[in-house]
Amino acid sequence: MEHTQGKLWEVFIQSKNNLPYKHAGSIHATDKEMAIQNARDLYTRRGEGRGIWVVPSDCIVASNPEDEESLFDPGVDKIYRHPTFYHMPDGAENI
Amino acid sequence: MNMNEEELLRNFEEKIDVDQKIEPRDWMPEAYRKHLIRQISQHAHSEVIGMQPEGNWINRAPSLRAKMVLLAKIQDEAGHGLYLYSAAETLGISREEMLDQLHTLKAKYSNIFNYPTLTWADIGAVGWLVDGAAIVNQVSLQRTSYGPYSRGMIRICKEESFHQRQGYEIMAQMAQGTPEQKEMAQDALNRFWWPSMMMFGPHDSNSPNTGNALRWRIKRESNDTLRQRFIDKTVQQANVIGLTIPDPDLKWNEERGHYDFGEINWEEFYAVINGNGPCNKERIDHHKKAHEEGRWVREAALAYAEKQKQETLV
Amino acid sequence: MTDKERLLQYCLRQGDTHIIFGYRLGEWCSKAHILEEDIALTNIALDHMGLGNAWLERAASVDSEKRSPDDLAYRRNEREYYNLLLAEQPNGNYANTIARQFLFDVYSVLYYSELLNSADDTLAGIAGKGLKEVRYHYKHSAQWVVRLGDGTVESHKKIQEAIDDMWRFTEELFEMDETDDIIAKSGVGVDVSGLKEAWKTQVSEVLEKATLSLPDHNLSRTGSKTGVHTEHLGHILAEMQYLPRAYPDAQW
Numbered sequence A: 001m002e003h004t005q006g007k008l009w010e011v012f013i014q015s016k017n018n019l020p021y022k023h024a025g026s027i028h029a030t031d032k033e034m035a036i037q038n039a040r041d042l043y044t045r046r047g048e049g050r051g052i053w054v055v056p057s058d059c060i061v062a063s064n065p066e067d068e069e070s071l072f073d074p075g076v077d078k079i080y081r082h083p084t085f086y087h088m089p090d091g092a093e094n095i
Numbered sequence B: 001m002n003m004n005e006e007e008l009l010r011n012f013e014e015k016i017d018v019d020q021k022i023e024p025r026d027w028m029p030e031a032y033r034k035h036l037i038r039q040i041s042q043h044a045h046s047e048v049i050g051m052q053p054e055g056n057w058i059n060r061a062p063s064l065r066a067k068m069v070l071l072a073k074i075q076d077e078a079g080h081g082l083y084l085y086s087a088a089e090t091l092g093i094s095r096e097e098m099l100d101q102l103h104t105l106k107a108k109y110s111n112i113f114n115y116p117t118l119t120w121a122d123i124g125a126v127g128w129l130v131d132g133a134a135i136v137n138q139v140s141l142q143r144t145s146y147g148p149y150s151r152g153m154i155r156i157c158k159e160e161s162f163h164q165r166q167g168y169e170i171m172a173q174m175a176q177g178t179p180e181q182k183e184m185a186q187d188a189l190n191r192f193w194w195p196s197m198m199m200f201g202p203h204d205s206n207s208p209n210t211g212n213a214l215r216w217r218i219k220r221e222s223n224d225t226l227r228q229r230f231i232d233k234t235v236q237q238a239n240v241i242g243l244t245i246p247d248p249d250l251k252w253n254e255e256r257g258h259y260d261f262g263e264i265n266w267e268e269f270y271a272v273i274n275g276n277g278p279c280n281k282e283r284i285d286h287h288k289k290a291h292e293e294g295r296w297v298r299e300a301a302l303a304y305a306e307k308q309k310q311e312t313l314v
Numbered sequence C: 001m002t003d004k005e006r007l008l009q010y011c012l013r014q015g016d017t018h019i020i021f022g023y024r025l026g027e028w029c030s031k032a033h034i035l036e037e038d039i040a041l042t043n044i045a046l047d048h049m050g051l052g053n054a055w056l057e058r059a060a061s062v063d064s065e066k067r068s069p070d071d072l073a074y075r076r077n078e079r080e081y082y083n084l085l086l087a088e089q090p091n092g093n094y095a096n097t098i099a100r101q102f103l104f105d106v107y108s109v110l111y112y113s114e115l116l117n118s119a120d121d122t123l124a125g126i127a128g129k130g131l132k133e134v135r136y137h138y139k140h141s142a143q144w145v146v147r148l149g150d151g152t153v154e155s156h157k158k159i160q161e162a163i164d165d166m167w168r169f170t171e172e173l174f175e176m177d178e179t180d181d182i183i184a185k186s187g188v189g190v191d192v193s194g195l196k197e198a199w200k201t202q203v204s205e206v207l208e209k210a211t212l213s214l215p216d217h218n219l220s221r222t223g224s225k226t227g228v229h230t231e232h233l234g235h236i237l238a239e240m241q242y243l244p245r246a247y248p249d250a251q252w
Ligand SMILES: [Fe+2]
Pocket: B047, B076, B077, B080, B156, B160
């Protein structure tokens, strides 16, 4: 089998100024310029973008689904991290 | 934490049952992975091979507007092919492997693209009926259980919304045009109606893969349900533009709340699947030829990239 | 020739060039070396069609025969078409296409940069939109010239041959006849003869980066200003115009 389709890149698009870059999908390309252009042609044909990041897929480090509970459950019960945890005296404003 | 196969499967099926999506790194049964690879790559190949019958008319599109619209539509289909190829790649198959399977006839694509586009009205019929049927299927697949496939479908459905309108517009214009145009439109409907009905696949009673696919929510609705939905919405559209659907048995069934329709020619369906359709050979030959002729370009791009590895700025 | 006739002629030249480029690039549909490039080429084809349409709209607006942009595109014959000869050259292999587009794209960026100052608001508007598009086209084709030139032995050879081959049709880009002269002097059009130096410098820079050399022949073909084309255009029009010509009373 030939391996000439180029490597896989993940594409992140910023749709508007000041919004976070969001994963849009992936494309194939052999170099960075081509990756940006291919991402532009595939993911922003309807004016969906104002910024593009492309990252070689093999540079993405992902968490292991098996670790889901140990990674994320400990964050669930730390309710003191949310402002609603705190009692404010009646009548206090703008806080 | 080490779970045995049984626990993993139970976990997996529990997720499916509450409509949680399965993601690429989640554990999944081999049969689920295989089914998805087969279905998604087949779907991707269909988008890509589908560019040919429509591309056949790009040079001959009869107005500047028609040409731009058709170019944009076919380009969308190429994009759909890409979304789907990359969804399949998350399951551990490379694009090269998928293309190889297509070229060696191990992978299928939708039968419908083995029919020729003979007149400009066929471009109308393809958009109206073929995209119309595809949309019914794809809307349903937005709820498929595999995350990347589902997200691909959502994106595709958004883009599809103009495709069917583009085709129906051509049909409407021709059906209300000169007598010759009307004749072309009716002829296109006559040739594309039954193959479009076949796009949903065999009857449920005859569909070997449906069981697992429904249980694991890869497919959300059965072939017959989807086909019926397509017929029910298309009949009215044909009536509005004064074209006749070529099925003498087609009639509204008050009791079922659906249209009854005639028997599909399954012999033709299986003949086309097995390579004996009007354009099977042409479609694959075309794809292989482009692939072969592009090899030196792909090799050049790779060679160039090797030389450039140390550069950093775009 | 009246002012209007002159402007019509000028707009047809630019419009026809884009329409024919759009035709050629559209022919790549489903034939590119990788699916991503299929989409890229279609995008560029669409830009050309859009620009062609805009120029033909301006042409139609000054046409004494009141032809629509579609009439202009679909009902003129070979000798009434004024696109650059470069545009109608066949796609050949991918290197031929890239060479053809590259030589035009460099020119196009220079041309539209000048046209931005046109005294004709519509043309200045076309330039504003067009410049953004052709800058991207240039990026695309120039990068491919470099990739192919500095890629493999085979690709180097193919792109060098293609550049040498297409070179014959570049002299025409900078040709001015009386119509062009008057339109340029009135501040509406561009004096393209003045773009040649900058064009050659930019082309040379990219070719050098691509390890390619400037063609060393002086072959040159022109004729489009008077509607004298290479044999290819007739085939394009025969295919492109077939439906409106075969069914003259039909609306599409
Ligand atoms: Fe599609």
